[in-house]
Amino acid sequence: MDPLQRYIAEEIATDHVDGLLSRREALRRLALMGMGTAAAAALISACGERRVTAPPSGTAEPASTPPGMQGARPHQPITWAGPRGPLQGSWAPADSPTGAVLVIHENKGLNDWVRSVAARLAGVGYSALAIDLLSSQGGTAKFADPAAATAALSGIDPPLFVADLKSGLDELQRRVPGHTLGVVGFCFGGGLVWRLLAAGEPRLAAAVPFYGPAPDDADFGGSPNAAVLGFYGALDQRVNASEPAARAALERAGLVHELVMEPDADHAFFNDSGPRYNPAAASDAWRRLQDWLALHLE
Structure with missing residues (x-):
């Protein structure tokens, strides 16, 4: 497994450890990624041993409205010519844009929640494009089983993702000419933000x-103009282990x-459609994100 594949597999295993997936479902999802039963069981055991701090129960009452939703702008599906064929995405234009942002989804593909993030960014002045990194396989909507979409993402070579993301920036430049560019990614997509920076992207003024x-x-x-704002959840030991390397780089x-580092928050704390959503951490992150974009994209 390459590091991104390993990351996705560990996320499935951790979801089981945290009680979000049954063992049978976790094994099924890992099998879709090509893991045998013995290897999958060993991974689940290892993730359980590393999960020292108990995660939040996920039963806290969410905020009445997730941060940014009140001002969200309409979004629409679009396609454009990518390096390996048509690319799909959700386009949310701001009324009077002060910058443009590429949004990279989690390992579930381009779903309604990710579209809502693009719409929220448009609502605060940044035209946003949420890219579908399963476009080469017909798009996320082609997968009736979300676990199959995740497995399909795990089978794509990371350099192909980077090429698609650069094409997404090209499309943003075409649609919002003359404006500075940023990128925001979540979970798997957050990992791809780091990889895009490592691949070299001088057009980026902000990366989150x-x-x-x-x-x-x-x-x-190779990304000398990018001002980087990284978010972590204090309970997310798995991802937090990479924070020192990121800081050093x-x-x-x-x-x-x-x-x-958001206190008392776990992995995926910003996703208001998921069980680890943390309203306080999400609100703080949304405020910080807006401040960062205002400082570096305008």
């Missing part, structure tokens, strides 16, 4: 990975950066 794993020994020198590259 939410609880995404940074690659080891990354060199962000940012310092080596001399990039403007801030890495925020």
